[in-house]
Amino acid sequence: MEFSWPELIDRVLAVQPVPQPATVAVLGAVALGLVIIAWPLTRMIITIAHEAGHAGVALVTGRRLTGIRLHSDTSGLTVSRGRPRGPGMVATLLAGYLAPGLLGLGAALLLASGRAALLIALLVVALAAMLVMIRNLFGLLVLVIGLAGTAAAVWYLAPLHQSWVAYVLTWTLLLAAPRPVLESARQRSRQSDAAQLRRLTGVPTWWWTSVFLVGTLACLMLGLGVLAPGVLRLG
Template sequence: MRPTSTGPSPINTDIAPDAAAAGPDSAFPERLATGLLDSSATDLWERLSGTQSAPERWLVLATAALALLAVLPRPLWRLSRTAVTIAHEGGHGLVALLTGRTLEGIRLHSDTSGLTVSRGRPTGPGMVLTAAAGYTAPPLLGLGGAWLLAGGRITLLLWVATGLLLALLIMIRNAYGALTVLLTSAAFLLVSWQAPAEVQAAFAYAAVWFLLLGGVRPVFELQSKRRGGGAPDSDADQLARLTHAPPALWLLLFHAVALTSLIGGGRWLLGL
């Protein structure tokens, strides 16, 4: 049996004298903040770059039927067409910027019409591409969205759409247009941030189906108006004046892009 000591026990420490004298680590808050930011950035990247499971076939078909319902009946189309106008005018604005033109502003009106004003050469490839981008933008955006959904990139699609809408909001120059784009952006942001995975998938598929289907009808409407002598300053007529090609040729291009995008995008969405 060992003898025990009745005096105070010595306390052993591994802290070096200099470190003990220095007190608490003053760099700890900075390292903690950096670590939290790195962790948040990593989580965000994983969320955006990750894939999600494709929804059941019945949900894909249900969202297609819902989008078709928003496009075919005239009363509903008068309301839902504004979303297509957002994509239409956004296409004009984006291509204007990409071709080096100065985008001065975009207006969206309650009658579902819109106006994009850009400054630059009044002729040339940049102006032609800008004018051609309107009717082709909704179906091409739908085609791109279908490609993302076919790869399981549901979250990425919702975030990209939100980013494009917020960028568009900066260029809106009237109150109705700002309110419309703001509400649409808020819907995408809310779904992408708060909704469960099933709701996100349904919302994303419905939005893409709507762009694909909603990109077809405006071209037929434009063709009908021109046949009746209306819309003399339509995109097709402006392109005809810019290129000396008949408006019917540009209408044919709009039809081809819209229908091809619908067929290709629909096959991707249905997994065919």
């Protein structure tokens, strides 16, 4: 298919019909299966969202972003420069674990208005922005694959199939967001976001972990409220 900017814009701004409740339920089940069975894959998606959260808030709070790394063990690292203490640093650390759930909730709101193509296009833009800041080969490979896949979905997939992809991604973000918080709590790393927040604020690590868990679960519940009304009518 020959590339055309006007056609691309039309595709991105087009409104797709919201899928039937049964379809939404099936797509949610597919996402849940990916979270349970293919956790390394879904964990990497959550890590990308996590590091995007750190990076975005670092920029908003006036810090200078110096690099992002994604590792083969599905961990990640975002480095920024600025004041080592203060609200900007606290907000930057706080953003990571909350980002996947918040992004999932925002995606759910877009899907509820029939904007699946716009959602995927925004993912393309976000991945391209992260690509500029990536600082390791494995991370570069992951983002290139993700960028190529999402860009192909915008240009080649029919609106119905775009909607399916967008729903699976959204369900995945919402359903998977709490799991890394629980993993971090079990590992009790001194380099975890919660541990770093404790050193910055004096507030106990368990409190910050609770904030992350409550935040991700709240996003999941709110996201279900946006996506699930049609599903609930199945009964």
